[in-house]
Amino acid sequence: MDKERLQQLNIQLKGMAIEDAIPFVLKNINGRKVFSTSFGIEDQLLTYYIEPYADFVSVFTLDTGRQFNETYDVFQQTLEKYPSLKIETFFPDEKDIREYVHKDGINGFYNSIESRKECCRIRKVVPLQKAIAGAGLWITGLRAQQSANRETMEYLEWDEVNQLVKFNPLLHYTLDEVESEVKKFEIPVNSLYAKGYLSIGCAPCTRAITKDEDFRAGRWWWENGKKECGLHIHAAKNN
Template sequence: MNSPVLENLANLSLEESLRFLAENFEEKIVFSTSFGIEDQVISHAIFSQKIKNIEVFTLDTGRLFPETYAVWDKTLLQYGGKIKCYYPNADAIENFVNENGINPFYTSVALRKECCSIRKVVPLQKGLQGAKVWITGLRAEQSDNRNSLEMLQWDEQQQLFKYNPLLHWTTEDVMDYLKKNAVPYNTLHDQGFISIGCAPCTRAIKAGENFRAGRWWWEDNSKKECGLHK
């Protein structure tokens, strides 16, 4: 992808940039959603414009909140689009639980990362297979690790371009967009849940806490990534 394309993306609105990618990039483009507020913004921009050649997919870890499944269902009903789902390998889950128990991630970072790998990282590889552009809902203000991201950058590990169209959006920008466009969103966000993942590993945050404080709250802040985004 050459520099004129990069410059064009930087100067376009969210909707325009997604259309531009879909119309000008001939190889496979995917968008991964976990149904958080950022991902709902991007889903709306894709589905409301009926962009067919951006494949939307999600990862069902088997430990999601009921509210997450609810917003997944509402999104399908409202837009009529398709969201492909990838699941963890059943044998790998059985072996992990039988050997370590149902919630072993509370006992060590290593076991938590192993659980994330089985339930999310490995299924992600299936979702990204053959893709050359991966659209995400990452924002710079979400964590210190994401401040150094660029809107469009080469992901050496995945061997594709990662496009982060909401990188410089604020939480207020995101919520304003959802309200303006009547986009369904996870009701847990109204209860203090900011970053929502698996139910056993997510809690609401307290006033003044970091954006990611509710994820794996029993761990040191420096370790709070699951391996999906390096």
């Protein structure tokens, strides 16, 4: 998509309420629209706002095979809250998993950053690419407050890797605002959240955090530096 057009849309989106921003973007971006949910608190709030547009947005999740039981619980609770909502699940390729385990071991991701990134690629990135193939718009629950490398994001960004527009409706929400709306609308939340799991990924790679730790400190806690799984590779601004 033309970068100048994205800039114009971003200017219009500034200050726009989320209930207005979502239909505005759906109208102005061409192609198939998809929304990825991991059932974290941000995605749960976003599901609430997207559900009225379920006929126009395909909702999907990635099942890595190493998730918490509590994540499956909130998956089921979400389907029960929104009976008409369909959530498609994408799984990693069995052959890729077998080869990884044979080479690196069942928990090889602890051995090196390279091995961990390969596990994320197999279990997350490859299934994601299948889920968003041919889409024109990918809606995410990313917030600027989540990590330093997300602070420079825009509401709408061109994703060069996946060749589509990425839409971050909750970009300027604070965590307090997310929690407040989730409570107000009685939205189901992963029970691990109240136990300090603010960012929930695979069970072997996620721990609870203390109140003084960074939002994503519980993800791949044995590693240092910027920690991402490869799903959201943030490029430079569109200007």
